[in-house]
Amino acid sequence: MKSLNEINRVTLGTFPTPIQKLENISRLLGTNVWVKRDDLTGIGLGGNKVRKLEFLMAEAREQGAEIVFTTGQAQSNHAMLTAACARKMGMEPILILKKRGVMGRKGNLLLEALMNTDVRFMDTDSYDDIYAEMDRVGKESGKKYYKIPCGGSNGLGALGYIDCVKEIADSGLHFDYIVCPEGSGGTHVGIALGAKMFLPDTTVIGAMVDDCSFEEITPEIMREACRILEADVTVKDEDVLHVKAWGEGYAIPSEEGNNAIKVMAENEGLFLDPVYTGKAFGALLRLAKEGKFKPTDNVLFVYTGGAGGLFAIDTQ
Numbered sequence: 431m432k433s434l435n436e437i438n439r440v441t442l443g444t445f446p447t448p449i450q451k452l453e454n455i456s457r458l459l460g461t462n463v464w465v466k467r468d469d470l471t472g473i474g475l476g477g478n479k480v481r482k483l484e485f486l487m488a489e490a491r492e493q494g495a496e497i498v499f500t501t502g503q504a505q506s507n508h509a510m511l512t513a514a515c516a517r518k519m520g521m522e523p524i525l526i527l528k529k530r531g532v533m534g535r536k537g538n539l540l541l542e543a544l545m546n547t548d549v550r551f552m553d554t555d556s557y558d559d560i561y562a563e564m565d566r567v568g569k570e571s572g573k574k575y576y577k578i579p580c581g582g583s584n585g586l587g588a589l590g591y592i593d594c595v596k597e598i599a600d601s602g603l604h605f606d607y608i609v610c611p612e613g614s615g616g617t618h619v620g621i622a623l624g625a626k627m628f629l630p631d632t633t634v635i636g637a638m639v640d641d642c643s644f645e646e647i648t649p650e651i652m653r654e655a656c657r658i659l660e661a662d663v664t665v666k667d668e669d670v671l672h673v674k675a676w677g678e679g680y681a682i683p684s685e686e687g688n689n690a691i692k693v694m695a696e697n698e699g700l701f702l703d704p705v706y707t708g709k710a711f712g713a714l715l716r717l718a719k720e721g722k723f724k725p726t727d728n729v730l731f732v733y734t735g736g737a738g739g740l741f742a743i744d745t746q
């Protein structure tokens with residue numbers, strides 16, 4: 431098996447991110463709750479996509495790309511961070527976004543405008559249409575281009591979260607559970623693989639913020655990540671745990687999520703977002719209420735960023 435250090439990578443963020451205990455929320459819930467501050471990854475407004483982009487952008491550079499394409503919904507944090515990383519590396523970002531979600535010049539679309547990003551919208555529900563459009567635009571430009579999938583969630587991107595687990599293991603702290611939001615799947619896959627390698631006694635739970643078939647998506651990303659690492663790691667289906675957290679649907683604020691945003695803000699002075707971290711932390715609060723965690727347990731919430739969404743999507 432290859433070590434992560436053998437995989438080509440660029441430095442875009444600031445790592446390791448801090449691990450902090452949420453003292454007030456721990457008291458409130460009667461268990462020990464911690465956060466991995468991946469909102470502080472050091473570029474843009476921070477967030478989980480930076481870890482994936484360190485690997486993806488390295489491949490883009492290796493291939494000599496001048497243009498980097500990616501996609502997502504209108505307020506995609508991933509698209510904004512891809513633009514930020516491309517700018518930092520002197521590449522041209524082109525975002526072809528789904529014409530879905532909050533379209534005004536606020537939140538991540540405002541940040542993209544500040545970076546003078548070429549943002550286009552396509553009225554489609556199919557990412558395949560968008561990837562085809564990337565090829566059309568890329569070929570027409572006559573430049574070398576690199577396509578990053580929605581959420582940066584392929585095997586290469588997921589390696590970033592194996593590295594996150596290595597940081598957690600290196601902290602010397604013991605965690606019974608790791609809870610992370612799950613949108614396009616790469617974060618959960620990386621953490622599940624990393625836990626298998628470095629923290630075999632830790633249970634990983636992905637809080638699904640989108641109603642899609644993760645039981646098909648995650649094994650696919652996992653196989654690809656293992657192929658890149660030439661790793662013979664098998665994570666059994668029963669080890670990949672998912673809980674529902676999407677409410678009425680992706681990027682539609684939910685009562686449980688909105689409440690979690692308030693609980694975190696009022697007790698800890700941290701700001702979760704309505705699309706991912708609010709809903710995922712809402713699921714953590716629900717599990718605590720249902721008695722999932724013992725008083726002596728240590729539960730680590732991976733706080734994956736997303737602040738841009740808080741300024742675009744109404745949570746009231």
Ligand SMILES: *Cc1c(COP(=O)(O)O)cnc(C)c1O
Nearest residue numbers: 507613614615617706734735736
């Ligand atoms: C994309 C995103 C996630 C979900 O990560 P995936 O790897 O897509 O599952 C969680 N939180 C935030 C803030 C994100 O932008």
